[in-house]
Amino acid sequence: MIYTLNNYKTNYKNNFDADVCIIGSGAGGAVTAYELASMGYSVVVVEEGGYYTTKDYDGKPLNNMKTMWRGAGSTVSFGIPPISIPAGKCVGGTTAINSATCFRTPEHIIKQWKENLRVDIHYKNLEPYFERVEKIINVTELPWDVLGNCAKIVKRGADALGLHCKPLKHNVINCKGCGTCQFGCVEGAKQSAEVSYIPLALKYNTTLLTHCKAEKIHFKGMKAHSVECRVYDDKGKSVASCTIEAKIIVSACGTMITPLLLKKSGINNKHLGKHLQIHPCSRVVALMEEEVNGWAGVSQGAYIDDYADEGIMLEGIFVHPSILSASLPGAGREFFELTQQFSHVAAFGVMVHDTTEGAVFGNMHTSFSWYMMNMKDIQTLKNGIAYLSEIFMAAGSKKIFTPISSSPVISSYDDIEKLKKSYLKRSHIPEVFAFHPLGTCRMGGDSNCGVVDSFGKCFNTDNLYVADGSIVPTSLGVNPQITIMTLATRIAEKIAEQLRK
Numbered sequence: 001m002i003y004t005l006n007n008y009k010t011n012y013k014n015n016f017d018a019d020v021c022i023i024g025s026g027a028g029g030a031v032t033a034y035e036l037a038s039m040g041y042s043v044v045v046v047e048e049g050g051y052y053t054t055k056d057y058d059g060k061p062l063n064n065m066k067t068m069w070r071g072a073g074s075t076v077s078f079g080i081p082p083i084s085i086p087a088g089k090c091v092g093g094t095t096a097i098n099s100a101t102c103f104r105t106p107e108h109i110i111k112q113w114k115e116n117l118r119v120d121i122h123y124k125n126l127e128p129y130f131e132r133v134e135k136i137i138n139v140t141e142l143p144w145d146v147l148g149n150c151a152k153i154v155k156r157g158a159d160a161l162g163l164h165c166k167p168l169k170h171n172v173i174n175c176k177g178c179g180t181c182q183f184g185c186v187e188g189a190k191q192s193a194e195v196s197y198i199p200l201a202l203k204y205n206t207t208l209l210t211h212c213k214a215e216k217i218h219f220k221g222m223k224a225h226s227v228e229c230r231v232y233d234d235k236g237k238s239v240a241s242c243t244i245e246a247k248i249i250v251s252a253c254g255t256m257i258t259p260l261l262l263k264k265s266g267i268n269n270k271h272l273g274k275h276l277q278i279h280p281c282s283r284v285v286a287l288m289e290e291e292v293n294g295w296a297g298v299s300q301g302a303y304i305d306d307y308a309d310e311g312i313m314l315e316g317i318f319v320h321p322s323i324l325s326a327s328l329p330g331a332g333r334e335f336f337e338l339t340q341q342f343s344h345v346a347a348f349g350v351m352v353h354d355t356t357e358g359a360v361f362g363n364m365h366t367s368f369s370w371y372m373m374n375m376k377d378i379q380t381l382k383n384g385i386a387y388l389s390e391i392f393m394a395a396g397s398k399k400i401f402t403p404i405s406s407s408p409v410i411s412s413y414d415d416i417e418k419l420k421k422s423y424l425k426r427s428h429i430p431e432v433f434a435f436h437p438l439g440t441c442r443m444g445g446d447s448n449c450g451v452v453d454s455f456g457k458c459f460n461t462d463n464l465y466v467a468d469g470s471i472v473p474t475s476l477g478v479n480p481q482i483t484i485m486t487l488a489t490r491i492a493e494k495i496a497e498q499l500r501k
């Protein structure tokens with residue numbers, strides 16, 4: 001059963017009860033819901049956003065950002081530089097607006113969690129969970145023609161330099177590469193949570209409450225017993241209230257919100273809201289002699305991990321022309337002339353495996369994050385931009401646009417060498433984004449090192465779990481959705497064990 005705005009009783013309190021109440025329907029929440037519902041437990045999923053499907057998408061970024069992106073895409077961390085950290089606010093969560101790239105958690109990262117934080121997870125034991133997730137969301141390798149010309153050009157440059165450019169894996173069925181992944185998949189190819197896990201959960205005893213925002217979890221002693229919510233219409237007006245009583249409560253609101261909900265609900269832990277890591281990233285745009293037509297092909301086609309030891313991952317990032325063209329330099333006629341060559345523009349991204357930690361503050365109505373990139377990460381980002389410029393040059397580009405204010409245009413190998421040797425200030429890279437916030441309710445061996453245990457159970461509570469990106473203790477160096485879904489599958493199994501008892 002799905003509750004949309006029309007289904008709520010507006011003048012009454014809407015009461016629900018279930019074995020499990022899951023707050024959030026993204027990567028973590030949707031997986032937990034399906035796994036538990038399919039084991040026979042009754043589930044209520046509370047989701048603040050609406051339910052959008054292919055028929056609602058027109059491929060126009062601004063239209064879909066207004067409805068599906070939190071704050072219409074305005075979520076930014078404070079610091080120098082300020083960093084845009086977008087997230088989904090809709091059924092499917094951020095998976096509905098992500099680029100569909102899939103990576104398993106690197107084995108050495110899991111070892112670090114064990115060594116540093118006593119997280120009791122072994123890579124070998126995770127393998128069946130990875131396989132289960134990858135099967136349900138159909139993780140697959142697409143042909144180079146669908147990956148697009150940007151990926152092919154970067155591969156050509158990488159081959160010339162002896163680097164390894166490899167195709168990324170994606171969770172899609174029949175993807176033709178129309179490149180609008182981040183604004184709702186107009187082909188209906190992306191197997192994001194609202195297309196895969198949520199419909200599967202709804203086949204069982206699952207109630208999905210859309211437009212419903214959880215505001216507080218109530219406790220009796222150490223036992224969480226209900227979730228207090230309000231229903232907001234599309235203009236943000238409160239139109240109804242809801243209470244969900246459940247034996248188990250799971251917060252899956254995402255890294256930026258779960259710590260605030262826990263704090264509001266009385267959870268007290270020195271790590272709550274801290275250790276925010278985000279994979280800061282940026283882009284390099286290159287003018288090619290050949291026609292690129294970068295919009296034809298998935299937006300994130302290929303990757304190069306030869307520089308992983310330096311904390312650098314190079315990954316495709318050709319976004320909608322209306323957005324990418326904004327990163328071209330110049331103004332007036334100069335800008336106009338560049339846009340006339342847009343079919344010759346190639347773009348690729350640089351992602352940093354960060355060492356910086358930030359934090360999330362505020363309350364359920366006004367929240368903000370602080371993330372001041374440390375100088376090591378700034379130089380790592382700069383080096384990634386230099387390596388990528390070198391790759392584009394080796395692929396034949398004569399004019400490369402970087403996001404670095406002190407070297408905006410690169411047109412020779414000398415320029416690249418100069419960039420490599422330079423020491424950047426924070427303010428020299430104004431254009432930084434981040435798509436993978438993690439760590440604000442991290443797992444740990446006990447409450448001295450984490451907020452939740454290795455199965456997502458919140459320390460000092462009997463039955464409150466967290467199953468989203470916030471429990472991932474550190475950044476991964478790779479995109480996180482498979483990690484989050486895998487951990488959620490494992491957490492659902494643990495919850496079922498507790499319910500059986």
Ligand SMILES: Cc1cc2nc3c(=O)[nH]c(=O)nc-3n(C[C@H](O)[C@H](O)[C@H](O)COP(=O)(O)OP(=O)(O)OC[C@H]3O[C@@H](n4cnc5c(N)ncnc54)[C@H](O)[C@@H]3O)c2cc1C
Binds near residue numbers: 090257467481
């Ligand atoms: C543009 C973009 C591209 C990305 N591309 C990739 C990619 O290609 N590969 C990859 O692995 N990762 C990618 N990511 C990241 C990935 O999608 C996220 O890491 C992942 O979806 C996070 O899962 P989650 O469960 O923590 O949170 P989310 O998926 O964000 O789900 C949280 C849900 O909780 C809801 N919610 C929040 N607060 C409340 C509340 N109080 N009450 C009710 N509901 C609430 C939200 O509306 C949301 O639906 C991308 C992210 C972005 C922004």
